[in-house]
Amino acid sequence: MNSIYASRRRSDKIIKVLCYAAAIFGVGWLCLILYTLLVNGLVGLHPRIFTQMTPPPGVQDGGLLNAIVGSLIMTSIGVAIGTPLGLFAGTWLAEYGRYSKLTGVIRFVNDILLSAPSIIIGLFVYGAIVVPMGGFSGIAGSIALAVIVIPVVVRTTEDMLNLVPNHLREAASALGMPRAYVITKVSYSAARAGLITGVLLATARVAGETAPLLFTALSNQFWSVNLTSTMANLPVTINNFVNNPDPNWKQLAWTGALLITVTVLSLNIIARTLGAERKPK
Amino acid sequence: MTDMALEPARAAAEPAFDRARALSAFKLGDKTFFWVTRLSALFVLIILGGIIVSLIIGAWPAIRTYGFDFLFTQRWAPSLQPTPILGALGPIYGTIVTSLIAMAIAIPVGLGIAIFLTELCPMPLRQPIAVAIELLAGIPSIIYGMWGFFVLGPFLADHFEPAIVSAFENVPILNTIFQGPASNLSLFNAALVLSIMILPFITAISRDVFATVPPVLKEAAYGVGCTTWEVVRNVVLPYTRVGVIGGVMLALGRALGETMAVTFIIGNSFKISGSLFAPGTTISAAIASEFAESDGLHQSALILLGLLLFVLTFCVLTAARLMLRRLERKAGA
Numbered sequence: 001m002n003s004i005y006a007s008r009r010r011s012d013k014i015i016k017v018l019c020y021a022a023a024i025f026g027v028g029w030l031c032l033i034l035y036t037l038l039v040n041g042l043v044g045l046h047p048r049i050f051t052q053m054t055p056p057p058g059v060q061d062g063g064l065l066n067a068i069v070g071s072l073i074m075t076s077i078g079v080a081i082g083t084p085l086g087l088f089a090g091t092w093l094a095e096y097g098r099y100s101k102l103t104g105v106i107r108f109v110n111d112i113l114l115s116a117p118s119i120i121i122g123l124f125v126y127g128a129i130v131v132p133m134g135g136f137s138g139i140a141g142s143i144a145l146a147v148i149v150i151p152v153v154v155r156t157t158e159d160m161l162n163l164v165p166n167h168l169r170e171a172a173s174a175l176g177m178p179r180a181y182v183i184t185k186v187s188y189s190a191a192r193a194g195l196i197t198g199v200l201l202a203t204a205r206v207a208g209e210t211a212p213l214l215f216t217a218l219s220n221q222f223w224s225v226n227l228t229s230t231m232a233n234l235p236v237t238i239n240n241f242v243n244n245p246d247p248n249w250k251q252l253a254w255t256g257a258l259l260i261t262v263t264v265l266s267l268n269i270i271a272r273t274l275g276a277e278r279k280p281k
Numbered sequence: 282m283t284d285m286a287l288e289p290a291r292a293a294a295e296p297a298f299d300r301a302r303a304l305s306a307f308k309l310g311d312k313t314f315f316w317v318t319r320l321s322a323l324f325v326l327i328i329l330g331g332i333i334v335s336l337i338i339g340a341w342p343a344i345r346t347y348g349f350d351f352l353f354t355q356r357w358a359p360s361l362q363p364t365p366i367l368g369a370l371g372p373i374y375g376t377i378v379t380s381l382i383a384m385a386i387a388i389p390v391g392l393g394i395a396i397f398l399t400e401l402c403p404m405p406l407r408q409p410i411a412v413a414i415e416l417l418a419g420i421p422s423i424i425y426g427m428w429g430f431f432v433l434g435p436f437l438a439d440h441f442e443p444a445i446v447s448a449f450e451n452v453p454i455l456n457t458i459f460q461g462p463a464s465n466l467s468l469f470n471a472a473l474v475l476s477i478m479i480l481p482f483i484t485a486i487s488r489d490v491f492a493t494v495p496p497v498l499k500e501a502a503y504g505v506g507c508t509t510w511e512v513v514r515n516v517v518l519p520y521t522r523v524g525v526i527g528g529v530m531l532a533l534g535r536a537l538g539e540t541m542a543v544t545f546i547i548g549n550s551f552k553i554s555g556s557l558f559a560p561g562t563t564i565s566a567a568i569a570s571e572f573a574e575s576d577g578l579h580q581s582a583l584i585l586l587g588l589l590l591f592v593l594t595f596c597v598l599t600a601a602r603l604m605l606r607r608l609e610r611k612a613g614a
Contacts, residue, residue: 012508019401022393026484027410029477030417033428040431088321096315097322106322109329111602115531117538117594119565120332123587126572127335147328154325178307180314208421211540211565215573235423235541242427242545257424268419272412 034261041258044251049259054221054237057246064256066223070138070232071207073225074217077142079203082149086202087195089150090157095183098162107158114151121147122212130216138224138231141217145206152205156198160191197275204267208260210235234260336591339584343367346578351585357551359571359579367582369589371551375468375561376590379543380536382472382557383479388529390476391483398484399491399517400509411488418481426545429474434465434546437473442558460556466548469557474542479532486528490521490608524608530601534594540565564590 048063055062089106097103125144130136164187172182188195213219219236220229234256241253343351347367354368394414398407442463449455494517502512518525548560549570564586572583 008508008511012510015396015510015513016401019393019397022390023397023402023410025390026394026417026480027413029480030413032432033420033424036428036432037424085321085324088318089325092318092322096318102322106325108602110325112595112598113325113329115534115594115598116332117540117565117590119538119540119568120336120587120591120594123339123568123572123584124332124335127339127584128331150325150328178311180311181307183314204419208423210421210423211569214569218573235421238423238427239541242430253427257427260421261424264419264421265416268416 037254037258037261040251040254044255045258049252049255053223054232054252055248056221057244057249060248062248062252064234064237064252064259066220066232067234067237067256068259070217070220070224071234073227074138074142074145074213074231074233075203075207077139077227078145078206079149079199081142081146082202083153083199085146086150086153086198087157090154091161091183091187093154093158094161095179095187110151110154113147114155117211118148118209119211119214122214122216125212125216133228136216136218136230138217138227138229141213141231141233142227144212144216145209148206148209148212149202152202153198156201157191157195160194160198161187163194164190193274197271200267200271200274204264204271207267208235208264210239214239332591336584336588340581340588342578343581343585347582347585351582352589355551355553359575359582365578365582367579369564369582369586371553372562372564372567372586373589374553375547375566376537376563376593378557378561379468379472379475379547379563380533382469383475383536384529384533386473386476387479387483387532391480391532392487392525394480394484395487395491396513396517398488400513411485414481414484416481417477418485421541422478422539423541425474425478425542429470429542430465430545433474434467434470437470438463438465438467442467442469446558457555458557460554460558463558464548464560466546466560467558468547468561471543471547471561471563472557474546475536475539478539478542479536482532482535483528486531486605487521487525490524490528491517493524493608494520521608523604527601527604527608530597530604534598534601537597538565538590538594540569544569 046063048061049065050063050068051065052061052063053066054064089110093103093106097106121144125140125147129140129143133140168186168190169182172186173179177185213233213236217233217236218230219240220232222232224231238253238256238260241249241256244250346364347354351367351369352373353370354366355370356366356368357371359365359367394410398411402410442459445459446463449459498516498520499512502516507515543563544566547562547566549562549566550560551562551567554561568583568587568590572580575583
C-alpha cells in the first residue's frame, strides 16, 4: 500500500517540477530576448537615430528617420483604413446579424483571416495592388497592413458588443430610438474601452509586421513620403541591415529592433490595462 | 447618453422644427448605417475570395507548366534556360519538419505552463506570469529572427550541436539526423525559435480552456485524495481535450506560416538533407527571400508555393476552429 502512495507522490512531484521548469523556461526566453535587445539596442540609441536618414553601406553614423516616418505613415493609414471597416463589420455581426446564418460564415472566415500567414497577405496585395499599379508603393504597404488590421478589429468589436447588456439596447429602443442610434449612442459608448483596446491591439500587431511589406512597400534608402513610390519602413530596413556585414548597419538594426519592440509591447500593455478595467465578470 | 437627454430640449427651443423631416433623416441614417455595416461584414468574405483568386491567377502559369510534378521535384533552378526547373519538395519538407519539431517542443512546455498557471502557481504571481507569456506573443517575429540569427544560432552551433553530433556519432539513423558540421543556419535552430514563438498561443488557449472545467469536478477529485497530477490527467485534460487540441492546431497554423523568424536562420537551401543541423528552407522563407527579385515563371512558382501554404494553413485552421467551436458550444450549453 505504502509503495503505491510513494509512487503516486513521486510522479506528482516530478510533474510539478517539470511544470515549474516549463514556466521558468517560458519566462526565461522573454527575459533573455528583452535583455539582448536592451543591451544591443541601447548602445546605438542616440538623438541622431531620430534626425538622420539611413546611411549607405560603409558610412559611419546615420539614423533611421526615414524608416521611422515611413513606418508611422503606413501604420497610420493601415489602421485608418482597417479600423472603420472592421468596426462596422463587427457591429453587423454583433448587432444586426446575431441570429443570421451568414454571421457564422463571416465569423469563421474572419477567424481564418485572423491567423492566415501574413506573407500570404503580402502576396495577395502584390497581385491585387502592386501589379496593376505598376510598382511597389507605400499605399500598397498600407493596404496590406489594413488587411491585417480588419480581422483583429472585427473580432474584438464583435466580442465587446456581445458583452453589452441587452436591456440597455431595449431601454433605448423603448424610447423610440432607431436601431442605428441605439448602436452608435448606447452600444458603442458602453463598449468604448473594449473597442479602443481592439484598435490598439491591431496597431501593435501591424507595427512590427515585416512579411507583408517585403514586396508591397519594399523599402527605401532615402527620405520617402510619397505614397505612390517605395517607402522606407523600420521592419524591412532591419531585415536588410541584419544580413549585411557592415557593423554600423548591424548596430542600426538592433536599435531599430529595440524601438519596434518597445512600441509594440507598450501598445500591448496599454491595451491590456484599458481592457482589464472594463472586463465584466 | 447626455445628448439623448438634451435632444428634446433643443427641439423645443427651435421653433421651425419639422417633425416629418427629422423622422425621414432618422430613417435615412438608420438605413445607411445598416447597409454600411452589412457591406463591411461582406467585405470580410470579399477579402478571403480576393486572396484565393489573386493567388490562383498569379500561380496559374506555374500550375500549367509544372502540374503535379511541382510537389515532388526537389530541384530549384530558377535561372535555368529556357525553362527553369522548379519544385516545391524542399520548402514543403522544411515547413513540415520545422513545424513538427517546434510543436514537439512547444506542446509539452506550453501545457506545462498552463498547468502551472491554473493549479500550482501562487495567486499573486498568476497574473504577471500569464501577462509575461502573452507578451511573448506580441514581440514581432522579425525580433525573434534577429535574436535567433545573432544570439541563439551561434550559441547552438558552438555549444549544443557539436555535443549532440558527437554523442550520436555511432548510433545508426540518429547519426544521420544529427550530422555535422554545426552551423548557425539550420532547420533545428529555426524550429527552436518557432517553438518559442508558438509557446504563448498554446499556453494562452490551454489556460482559457482549463478555466472552463467546473471547479466542483476538480474539488471532487481532490476530495477523494487525488494528487495534482492525477487531477490534471484524469479530470482537467479529458474535460478540455477538444479545446486543447484546437489550441494546438491554431499554434500549428502559426508555425506553418511563420516567415521572418525562420527566414533569417534557416539558411535558405532548397536541397533536402537528412540532417537537422543542415540548412533548409520553408515555403514562407523561400517566398520572403526570393520574391522581390523574381519574375516570370519563377515568380509564378513562388506564388504557387504561397497558394500551397494557404491551402495547408486553411485546413489546419479550419480543423482548429471547428474543435474550439465544439468546446464553446459545450461550455455554453
